[in-house]
Amino acid sequence: MGFWRNQLSGPTDPAADAAWDRHEPRKGFFTDTSICIGCKACEVACKEWNHVPEDGLDLLSQSYDNTGALGASTWRHVAFVEQSSERIEQARESGRRLVQLGMPSVRTGGEPALAGGSTATATLAPPGDVRPGDVRPGAGAGPGPTDQAVPDLRWLMASDVCKHCTHAACLDVCPTGSLFRTEFGTVVVQDDVCNGCGYCVAACPFGVIERRRGDEGHEKTGQSHGISIAGAPGTGSHQNPPSYAASNGEVKNVGIAQKCTLCYDRLGAGQTPACAQACPTTSIKFGDLDEMRATARARVAELHELGYPEARLYGVDDHDGVGGTGSTFLLLDEPEVYGLPPDPRVTTADLPDMFRKAGYAGLTMLGLAAAAFVGRRR
Amino acid sequence: MDPKKTLLSWPVVRQLRSGDFLGRGPAVTSARTRELEPRTSTADKVVQSVCPYCAVGCGQRIFVKDDRVVQIEGDPDSPVSRGRLCPKGSASEQLVNNPGRQRKALYRRPGGADWEPIELSTAVEMIAQRFVESRRRTWQDHDEHGRPLRRTMGIASLGGATLDNEENYLIKKLFTAAGAIQIENQARI
């Protein structure tokens, strides 16, 4: 059962498992929330590129977050968390415990310390010999063994996205073949294949994938749009489109499951996903997963050295319930604080055991899946 | 439909042929997926531009297909912005393509309850006439001490910080020649 086991849990190469003969290095995001400024450029750039419609005009009264959660029409979501010193101290404490447990791995020698500036420093040829980085400010936040003072207040911001799990439950339960593993190791919905059955929605341990609702899904469609023109009844050309439409005025794929594609189309042309390209501070980085994780480890080690023991990584454990994720996050508190499950587990991880007990039940299931696909083809 | 193609593309056959036994990879890709190309690659041309929102001056690349803007994103060549954009800059494509954008000239007559359509050229001619008439009516040759003023206080303008230098230049030049001095923009607001 070895084949089946690492097909559904544990460390593996998902693109190879999906039978891509020649495939690219696995791609992923590294979201460094310690330098996120909460500008939401990622949300807009994503929507603009992917023609994702507007997703509601409600004021949520949750700090500056009016997006709420990931969903069919929200593929990037920036969370805002305001914390007082007591909570910050708790985050520090939980971070220290993680370090004592040996997680995440300590920085290995020679890795770049300044992950945040990695794209920047490449182009940074300072005029002459001005290299302010050479010397730390005498008064400044110099590295030291002691932790930084706990501030009275902090405001965490973090851009969430599909995790592109190593073992993606959404994909494993999809009966139509709409969801597939790309040659980049990412997980993508083919909206021309999806029949809207919704199995993936229940399967995702992160609540990422959803079916797109139509007009009825919107309780509020904003103000009355369009202007009236005397003597020109029914002048449709001046009417604004419904507010939930994409920038081209269309709402497409109603009823179809939708989520981040990691800009599969752009990746195919060697381009950076829209969100990472826009991110003003490089809080969202994109690249080969190995490199992203190395950068993430280096950055968390650096933050520990700078006196921020609360820094930790999320999604880098290949032995977790989803086999690690393609999206790596550097967090400054426990995952729940950001609305992330602390111990995500795909339902399909248990399938191998079921196989052993139920013989060929798995193959039967696959047969059903194929049938469903044919059925959809009409 | 081509029966051979149908047979070979039947998922089970494709799964077996490709080794993708679980149907999670190339075997299940649709034709559309396989032919996917980003509109940044299929654009007819790419034009270098500058973000129209704040004064940082981030570089933008405008992708055009069939004489229509299909994508606006950051220009990695820019030493100021290095390809990055904020949410407003990232929404620039919606700014220019938004179906709600006004594309027609409109007119509201004095006391009117609503807008009326108007030909653009008619509107410009009416504005030119009003410009000349208001200027004539409100002209001031001298102040109370007999010093020259050569101006009108009857025509004012507000705005310019969102416009091009060349546009501001023509506005200032025309207004000053006309003696209209009450020109202001966002710099003071």
Next chain:
Amino acid sequence: MQDLSNADCIVIQGSNMAECHPVAYQWVTEARLKGARVIHIDPRFTRTSATADKHIPIRAGSDVVLLGALINHILSNELYFREYVVAYTNAATLVSEKFQDTEDLDGLFSGYDDELGSYKPDSWAYASNDGEGESPGTIGGPAAVHEHGQSQSERSAGDQHGSGGPALEHARVLRDETLQDPNTVFQILKRHYSRYTPEMVAETCGISVDDFDYLARSVTENSGRERTTAFVYAVGWTQHTLGAQFIRTAAIVQLLLGNMGRPGGGIMALRGHASIQGSTDIPTLYNILPGYLAMPVAGLHDTWDDYLGAIGNKEQKGFWANADTYAVSLLKAWWGTSATAENNWRFDYLPRLSGAHGTYQTTMAMLDGQVEGYFLLGQNPAVGSAHGRMQRQAMAHLKWLVVRDFNMIESATFWKDGPEIASGELVTEDIETEVFFLPAAAHTEKSGSFTQTQRMLQWHHQAVQPPGDCQSELQFFFELGRRVRELLADSTDERDRPLLDLTWDYPTDEHGDPDAEAVLAEINGRHLAGDKAGQPLSAYTEMKADGSTDGGCWIYTGVYADGVNHAANRKPGREQDLTALEWGWAWPANRRILYNRASADPDGKPWSERKRYVWWDEDQGRWTGHDVPDFVPDKAPGYRPEPGTGGPAGLAGDDPFVMQADGKGWLFTPKGMLDGPLPTHYEPQESPVRNPLYGQQSNPARKVFPRKDNLWSPSGDEPGADVYPFVFTTYRLTEHHTAGGMSRWLPYLSELQPEFFCEVSPELAAERGLENGGWATIVSGRAAIEARVMVTERMTPLRIAGRTIHQVGLPYHWGVGRDAVVSGDAANDLLGVALDPNVQIQESKAGSCDIVPGRRPTGEALLRFVAEYQSRAGSTVMTGNELRTGHPESSPASVPDTRED
């Protein structure tokens, strides 16, 4: 912008950079990742604070106390960069003995004229002894006879001088380089700020002594030969009744610490619109002509000679001495062959000012029925300007209004959807204003240049044709000018000559759109005579006053050198060093850091290897470095001019501030500021506290408008001040743009911040019964508006003078209309009109209000609600409008109570 990454410490104050300039903030992020310390000083804890090393909350409008205390700290503890200060600033210069400080006069400088409410700056002049003995009036004294204070104000207004200071009569000054003479600027500065202590900061700004100490140490330890500190500001500093002085205070700090003209130093102004810098350089502003040449003022500049004497004296040092060449070239560009030496280059074609004609004065003139026609060009005053009600009422008095925009902004629909229609104050059918809405072309639909916040011109190329009736402003105004000239073609009236003689012939494309590059070429200027006739000028130093050159904006000369559009230069940044001189073109002369001669020591050597930027190359006999040197290229550091030499030749080899009339950085401004030669703390127009430093409560030279529709809350301990007990401040969010014309119509931006909200502390929420997500009504002396409530610990109650001061935060993006994707009450409706005297900017950043739970009344009840507050506060038209306070002789004028009106 990129240069911020060279800083060792960055103080962001009066700016919310991460939210309002997120992409520029990458350079702050980068500096921080390289070890720089970032401090954010702001009334609110914002997204900038969240990503800084430290946030220091401050009471809105008290910044001069904090910065003044920093100056005091630097001087008292001898932490200034002595060599820089002595050589490059006017610290050693002697000031007239007639000068009296605010410390001597309880908050006034010498020269205040009670009757006019403004200063005569004569006594602020440098001391001098050029033959007539000590005659302080000689330098800096006004040359022209002025008949009233208004004219004098016009003449010496600071914003007419762009990158340099105003004219001084000549370059001879007295200096004491030991800095010991009591009349040196240095000693005056020391005395002036001696009471600006950390304790005063705690008492006035609400900043603890520890936090002040942190700031002071961070800034001083990161300045000097090896290190530099940068300041970053935006409209949080400018939009005050002494806004220009806020920036002056920071300039003093930076000059004392030796951070001007050096990498990672300086004061970065972050501006808010794509070409707001360009529209200041080539001004759609009333008081200046292109290149910061003054608009002529009746009574001051009646003749060409008067004008020339005022814009640049030949005897002063620096490049302003050549202002005649700039002015003649401009007039030649506008009136072509018609402009000759005999007719003074058509100087008389220029209209004359007679006082301030800013947007608020114009608004009030509309209410008085003096303005017939109004053009709105991508601006939405019904939402974006102070006192929205006054703005909308004023527009209802116009005969005709032209709105050019992308969308049906509230200023285009006020006559049917405005709040005054809802309240019954205006009736649609009674509004006689004719309104033209003309759709505008977007940046993708036209070619042209924007000048960004660091003076860099960048060309945007047309990508597509504008849709429908959409037109560029270039095309619209070209066409308007063409038609106006046609209508006047047969006129024999002298007044029409300036229009008919105007050069107005630009090549157009097949759609009638003028060629923007042809306009840029005119702005750049040309040789009109000699071998090079017809060729573009390469530099403004080629301009002549004899009519042999033209050029529409001298500071832009060089952008079209050799017939190449350098604004379109686009060598990728990664192929250049950080300065990136081959990307775009920065005025003047493609220089990226102004006054960069100061990055080298007096001998021309870099102050340190680490901060090397521009230096003297002995072998080449030239200045060189990473930027275009801001200096005469071959003038050696040791050069000393003959005494009395004017113009650029008068600059010594160690006078780095080449646009200043004495070549020095001005700690003390003998001329150019209308409200004092040194920044002094005054309370905002509306303030819950008394000025702790002086009897004089607010800036005595500010511009006030005592009107029934512009009532103020009583301040300090005046009776009625407790009716509006809280401070409100207005600001922007990342997700929207100014008055919303380019964001509230976009679903992708609207959904991110869909509703108007107010930010309050949990303490204030408890005190007033406000609930997160609920509604609140905010009322000021002018208006009442409603907003959703955001209760957040990011708002900090401050202890000021022994009591708690609460601040209410109000983003101002929303407006009342029916066409936008999202709408709401406009925060700017709360504001009144009181202005900074130097630049006529309104005080938007600090005002007094009350806040109560629930939605506001509607209809006529809303008006009664506002009036009831005014009545309880006892506000009269003179409340807050007494310019001079705290002096027994200036008892409040008795003015009839007009509240009931």
